[in-house]
Amino acid sequence: SVFAGNAVAYASDWLNAIPNNCYPQSFDAIGLVGGGASATSTSATLNSLALTSTSMCHNKGTDGTDPGANVNAIAAAIAGVAP
Numbered sequence: 001s002v003f004a005g006n007a008v009a010y011a012s013d014w015l016n017a018i019p020n021n022c023y024p025q026s027f028d029a030i031g032l033v034g035g036g037a038s039a040t041s042t043s044a045t046l047n048s049l050a051l052t053s054t055s056m057c058h059n060k061g062t063d064g065t066d067p068g069a070n071v072n073a074i075a076a077a078i079a080g081v082a083p
Contacts, residue, residue: 005062009039022057022067031055046075 004020009030011023027036032055034041034048041048050071051058061067 005060005067007057007060007067020060020062022060024056030057046071 003018007022007024007030009024009027011025016023024030027039030036030039031052032038032048033050033052034044038044038048049069051066055066057067059065
Protein backbone atom coordinates (compact mmCIF):
# COMPACT_ATOMS: atom_id res chain seq x y z
CA SER A 1 0.00 0.00 0.00
CA VAL A 2 1.01 3.64 -0.38
CA PHE A 3 1.13 6.21 2.42
CA ALA A 4 0.57 9.52 0.63
CA GLY A 5 -1.58 12.64 0.78
CA ASN A 6 -1.73 12.73 4.57
CA ALA A 7 -1.22 15.41 7.20
CA VAL A 8 0.95 14.01 9.98
CA ALA A 9 1.35 16.43 12.90
CA TYR A 10 4.27 16.12 15.27
CA ALA A 11 6.03 13.61 13.03
CA SER A 12 9.58 12.84 13.95
CA ASP A 13 12.28 13.83 11.48
CA TRP A 14 12.76 10.29 10.16
CA LEU A 15 9.11 10.10 9.08
CA ASN A 16 9.52 13.22 6.95
CA ALA A 17 11.39 11.00 4.49
CA ILE A 18 8.11 9.47 3.26
CA PRO A 19 7.31 11.59 0.19
CA ASN A 20 3.99 13.16 -0.80
CA ASN A 21 2.77 13.91 2.71
CA CYS A 22 2.43 17.06 4.79
CA TYR A 23 4.40 17.24 8.06
CA PRO A 24 3.34 20.19 10.25
CA GLN A 25 5.33 20.21 13.48
CA SER A 26 2.37 21.32 15.63
CA PHE A 27 -1.42 21.50 15.53
CA ASP A 28 -1.12 25.25 14.96
CA ALA A 29 1.05 24.61 11.90
CA ILE A 30 -1.65 22.44 10.30
CA GLY A 31 -3.59 25.59 9.46
CA LEU A 32 -7.08 24.73 10.65
CA VAL A 33 -9.75 27.43 10.29
CA GLY A 34 -10.37 27.25 14.05
CA GLY A 35 -6.68 27.22 14.95
CA GLY A 36 -4.61 24.44 16.44
CA ALA A 37 -6.77 24.08 19.56
CA SER A 38 -9.72 22.91 17.46
CA ALA A 39 -7.76 19.74 16.55
CA THR A 40 -8.31 18.38 20.05
CA SER A 41 -11.40 20.29 21.15
CA THR A 42 -14.58 18.37 21.91
CA SER A 43 -16.57 21.52 21.08
CA ALA A 44 -14.95 22.23 17.70
CA THR A 45 -17.39 22.93 14.90
CA LEU A 46 -17.19 21.15 11.58
CA ASN A 47 -16.09 24.32 9.82
CA SER A 48 -13.32 24.97 12.37
CA LEU A 49 -11.73 21.66 11.33
CA ALA A 50 -11.34 22.66 7.68
CA LEU A 51 -7.96 23.76 6.37
CA THR A 52 -7.31 27.38 5.52
CA SER A 53 -6.26 28.26 1.99
CA THR A 54 -2.84 29.21 3.40
CA SER A 55 -2.33 25.88 5.21
CA MET A 56 0.86 24.05 4.30
CA CYS A 57 -1.36 20.97 3.76
CA HIS A 58 -3.94 22.70 1.53
CA ASN A 59 -4.54 20.68 -1.67
CA LYS A 60 -1.91 18.09 -0.67
CA GLY A 61 -4.28 15.10 -0.77
CA THR A 62 -3.64 12.44 -3.41
CA ASP A 63 -6.59 13.79 -5.42
CA GLY A 64 -5.37 17.40 -5.26
CA THR A 65 -7.83 18.38 -2.53
CA ASP A 66 -7.21 18.81 1.18
CA PRO A 67 -6.22 15.67 3.12
CA GLY A 68 -8.89 14.14 5.31
CA ALA A 69 -12.60 14.74 5.22
CA ASN A 70 -14.16 17.04 2.64
CA VAL A 71 -15.67 19.46 5.17
CA ASN A 72 -17.77 21.31 2.58
CA ALA A 73 -19.30 18.06 1.29
CA ILE A 74 -20.10 16.89 4.82
CA ALA A 75 -21.68 20.23 5.71
CA ALA A 76 -23.83 20.10 2.57
CA ALA A 77 -24.87 16.49 3.26
CA ILE A 78 -26.01 17.22 6.81
CA ALA A 79 -27.60 20.61 6.17
CA GLY A 80 -31.07 20.67 7.69
CA VAL A 81 -30.55 17.46 9.68
CA ALA A 82 -31.55 17.79 13.32
CA PRO A 83 -28.76 17.08 15.82
